[in-house]
Amino acid sequence: MAVQEPALPLGGVAPDRTGKYRTDHLMVAEMIPAGSKVLDVGCGDGELLQLLESRGIDGRGIELSREGVNRCVAKGLAVVQGDADTDLVNYPDDAFDYVILSQTLQATRQPKPVLENLLRIGRRAIVSFPNFGFWKMRLQLLVGGHMPRTENLPATWYDTPNIHFCTIKDFVQLCDEINVKMERAVALDLYGRPVPLNLPWWVWNMFGEQGVFLLSRGGAGK
Amino acid sequence: MTNVHSISSPSILNEDRAHEADHPTSPVATFGMDQPLRLDCGIDLAPFQIAYQTYGELNADRSNAILICHALTLDQHVANLHPLTGKAGWWEIMVGPGRPLDTDRYFIICSNVIGGCMGSTGPASTDPATGKAWGLDFPVITIPDMVRAQAMLLDRLGIETLFCVIGGSMGGMQVLQWTAAYPERVFSALPVACSTRHSAQNIAFHELGRQAVMADPDWHHGRYFERSTHPHRGLAVARMAGHITYLSDAALHRKFGRRMQDRELPTFSFDADFQVESYLRYQGSSFVERFDANSYLYLTRAMDYFDIAADHSGVLAQAFLGIKTRFCVVSFTSDWLFPTSESRALVHALNASSARVSFAEIETDRGHDAFLLDVPEFFDISRAFLESAGKARGLSNGAGG
Secondary structure (H helix, E strand, O other): OOOOOOOOOOOOOOOOOOOOOOHHHHHHHHOOOOOOEEEEEOOOOOHHHHHHHHOOOEEEEEEOOHHHHHHHHHOOOEEEEOOHHHHHHHOOOOOEEEEEEEOOHHHOOOHHHHHHHHHHHEEEEEEEEEEOOOHHHHHHHHHHOOOOOOOOOOOOOOOOOOOOOEOHHHHHHHHHHOOEEEEEEEEEOOOOOEOOOOOOHHHHHHHOOEEEEEEEEOOOOO | OOOOOOOOOOOOOHHHHHHHHHOOOOOEEEEOOOOOEEOOOOOEEOOEEEEEEEEOOOOOOOOOEEEEEOOOOOOOOOOOOOOOOOOOOOOOOOEEOOOOEEOOOOEEEEEOOOOOOOOOOOOOOEOOOOOOEOHHHOOOOOHHHHHHHHHHHHHHHOOOOEEEEEEEOHHHHHHHHHHHHOHHHEEEEEEEOOOOEOOHHHHHHHHHHHHHHHHOOOOHHHOOOOOOOOOHHHHHHHHHHHHHHHOOHHHHHHHOOOOEOOOOOOOOOOOOOEHHHHHHHHHHHHHHHHOOHHHHHHHHHHHHHOEOHHHHOOOHHHHOOOOOOEEEEEEEOOOOOOOHHHHHHHHHHHHHOOOEEEEEEEOOOOOHHHHHOOOHHHHHHHHHHHHHHHHHHOOOOOOOO
């Protein structure tokens, strides 16, 4: 299947230099207009939700770890303990404007149904994930001969919660397969800077340390 | 001689408890014949009274009121000495200046539920028609009845909207009923260790307790006041059974293990050889001092009947549709009376009805009773939830600074 290039690549996002928020979080926040109702699936300790709330976005969260949930509630965030793989089916259609899956896709047991559920519950979905096609990853496997580990993904292969790694290319293919439209896409390099947009697609897949995608329902005429 | 009746007779007399039931030491709101309480069983109860306590001060725009809903065997004496036992209030750890329910910021109200025995009209109160205690002539009440009575109390106190309704166990059921029945009157809700319906297992435990009360020869079909008796042994057994369900195996083991009470070897009798037996007998004995046996029957029944979904064609989410109230649901890992799975079902329903809900499961081995104990994680979450709700409500500066 041919990998199609995203129609509307993200542009003009100024990375935050204050260091208060992660660049990928800022990038996600830039994609969401104030007043939207948002569900953050796998919201961790609520850093992104706090950023969203500070921008007038009505945020909710689901988090698997009890510690994460308790920290979120302590911050006054509306977060419930739950599992993306099993709990999303209970959410009604169109319950949210945006559903976010930030750095969590690779930890789900069933990425495909999870992605489908995201776009059923929300009118749009924003998905970010570490790119396994990143050159450092490739190098570790190719030269080192071991499963890649990075600063952001420090766990060893046997104790990592991440079970479904993919590359940007793989993800684009999955979106194509389940008829998901990519509205915006951006790759961030090792330093959290957007990879220049005029570069060809394979460069993203090689030099993007992670990908951030804004998705909506319905791809090309299916 | 084996001491099989080691549950001591109460030292607080029937007369003391009867007096507290009719003329409580706390404030009372009385409702005359013109303001009946419409009960689910179809009866209009009038006249009736609700006894309550308040702590802190109501602010100028009346926006800082928190209603505490008490659990089955508790009462309105949240943060003051109990008039019968002289013991500290049951939630002093939670309520007071600087505590999570900060009396410097919030106006705290707790009423004795209708059907209770600490000053609200219940089976221990005097029936004005006969001049005797109501006993089993008192109509069967429900959780919605309790909440309806509380709403009338709040009308009387001039409070339209509650900043928060909070409570654990039976109190949590009232919190949920409040949000389902009066969503526009509840800004935020903190249901703890509870469920939207009483499970079959819990009904079974309650039936065990009721049967223990009714099997006591001193019960006299509920007319024990006239005989100057009180089925204290049956009630103590009911309390002992209940108390076991409030704890956990791990907590009992940590506290008592299989240790002996004041002895090295078993006595080969039915004495309280084990510390855990002695503890339970003490729990039973001290409970009957302050509680009325008939009230126990009525309140357990109210919990048994509770099922929010049933009142909304079996669809739980329907009960909370379009609700604006902010929720924080809390459960405890070792609570087997109201296990986390039941809180989770509630949270799913709230999510499906698009309510703003947080949910935290707190890890503790202390069982259902954890909400009454020193569990810092629970305090932190309650405090943080109230603070963020307070910000949304414009309460950030508080009533008293």
